[in-house]
Amino acid sequence: MVKQDDSWRLPDRLWAQMEPLLPPRKPHPLGCHNPRVSDRAAMDAILFVLRTGCQWNALNGTGICSSSSAHRRFQEWVEAGVFEEFWMQGLLSAAALRSIDWSWLALDGAMTKAPLGGKKTGPNPTDRGKGGVKRSLLTDGNGLPLAVVIDGANRHDMKLARPTLEALKVERPSLLTVWPQGLCMDKGYDYPEIWRLAVEMGYRPHIRSRGEEAQRRRAGQRARRWVVERTHSWLNRFRGLLIRWAKKAKNYLAFLHFACGIITWRTIGLLG
Numbered sequence: 001m002v003k004q005d006d007s008w009r010l011p012d013r014l015w016a017q018m019e020p021l022l023p024p025r026k027p028h029p030l031g032c033h034n035p036r037v038s039d040r041a042a043m044d045a046i047l048f049v050l051r052t053g054c055q056w057n058a059l060n061g062t063g064i065c066s067s068s069s070a071h072r073r074f075q076e077w078v079e080a081g082v083f084e085e086f087w088m089q090g091l092l093s094a095a096a097l098r099s100i101d102w103s104w105l106a107l108d109g110a111m112t113k114a115p116l117g118g119k120k121t122g123p124n125p126t127d128r129g130k131g132g133v134k135r136s137l138l139t140d141g142n143g144l145p146l147a148v149v150i151d152g153a154n155r156h157d158m159k160l161a162r163p164t165l166e167a168l169k170v171e172r173p174s175l176l177t178v179w180p181q182g183l184c185m186d187k188g189y190d191y192p193e194i195w196r197l198a199v200e201m202g203y204r205p206h207i208r209s210r211g212e213e214a215q216r217r218r219a220g221q222r223a224r225r226w227v228v229e230r231t232h233s234w235l236n237r238f239r240g241l242l243i244r245w246a247k248k249a250k251n252y253l254a255f256l257h258f259a260c261g262i263i264t265w266r267t268i269g270l271l272g
Contacts, residue, residue, distance in 0.1 A: 007249045008051060008064075009044045014265055017089060018043065021081040023227045037069040039267065045070035048078075050255050053239030073140040080248055083257040087145075090168040090264035099268050101141030102173055105203070107164060109157040112236070118247035121212035122152020133244045134233075135256065138168065143227035143234075144267050145260040150253055157188045157203060165201055172202075176200040222271035235259055 010018065010060065015096040022039055045065035049056060059067040077083065094100050114133040116156055124132030132153030138146045147167040183203035185194070190207045198205035206225075236242045238259045246252040 007047050009045055010040070015040060015261070016042070017265065018082075018086055021082050021085050021089070022077065023082070024216055026076075028153075037071070039064055041065045041069050042073040046074050046258070050238050050240040050258055053241075053243060054210040055245070055246065072256075074251075078254040080163075082229065083254045084131070084262065087167050087257045087261035090261050090268065091144075091146065092263060094268045095170050097268055099142075100144060100146075100170070102178045102181050102194070104141035104182045104184060104223045105138060105146070106143075106191070107136070107138050107161065108186060108228040108232070109134050109160060109188075110229075110232040110236075111153045111193040112242055112244060114153070116245060118244075118249060118252075120150050120152060120249035120252070124153035127153075129259050133252065134162040135232075136161070137228055137235075138164050138231060139228045139231050141227065142267065143231040143233075145231055145263055148260060150249065156169070158191050158194050160190060161185075161194055162197055165197070175202055182227075218232060231263070233241055234263055234272070 014036040015266045019039065025036065032271070042065050043066075045062070048059065048062060048064060049070070056067045056071045059070055068133050076213075079154060091100070101123075111124055111126060111132050111134050113124070113127065117131050121131050133150055134153045134155055135148055135150050136157065137148050139245050140146055147164050147169055149163045151160060151166050167231050172181070181203050182205075183198050184206045187207065194207070195205050208225075235256070240253070240255050241252075241259060246255065
């Protein structure tokens, strides 16, 4: 048995935000049941899979929770929208604390491997056509994740711009309160329809190539678009996201929501 490392457990303050979101336990059809694995242990096991990218069956050697219990609870919570709501509550708290920088948003896509395939995957043009998934991410000026959608790796970034912007998880402030609300994107979004889309949705578009952006940035001026790439890097530190092993798109998306929630709560200072 592998010795359990407390660093893989959900911190107490984070669990306090997660626990109220869990659905009530379903009654057993026969009116009896074996002692149920605690929700906290099941969530710790799910976090372990997300952080390490291990197979579910590998949980049996950790002593945290059995793989069958953890996976069954994970499916229940995915269906109940627990992980997405966990992220949403973090964003609402960030908005209440005025921790969201609406003046400069950034949008970009990233591709990762998906060797088992499944829905929302496709041939990766940068990996010899092997199966991959693309996640399109929108962040605020500090890299706080505000929206994410997934599709096949062969899906062009510009095709995911509208779905990503429409997936925003928290209400934007009035343009009269924060103006301009810049939207930074790289050269892959330099299409007339993307410019029109940004203006239509109340953003001021800033679309530049990497070289052009580096040349125009003045000394001492903060880079605007790189924050979304940094957030993609944060997400890749969760090994369960770096390589997609989940065949079901909704399971992979739930892992993404869980990771975005952790990043959000950490950003507003809940985790120190």
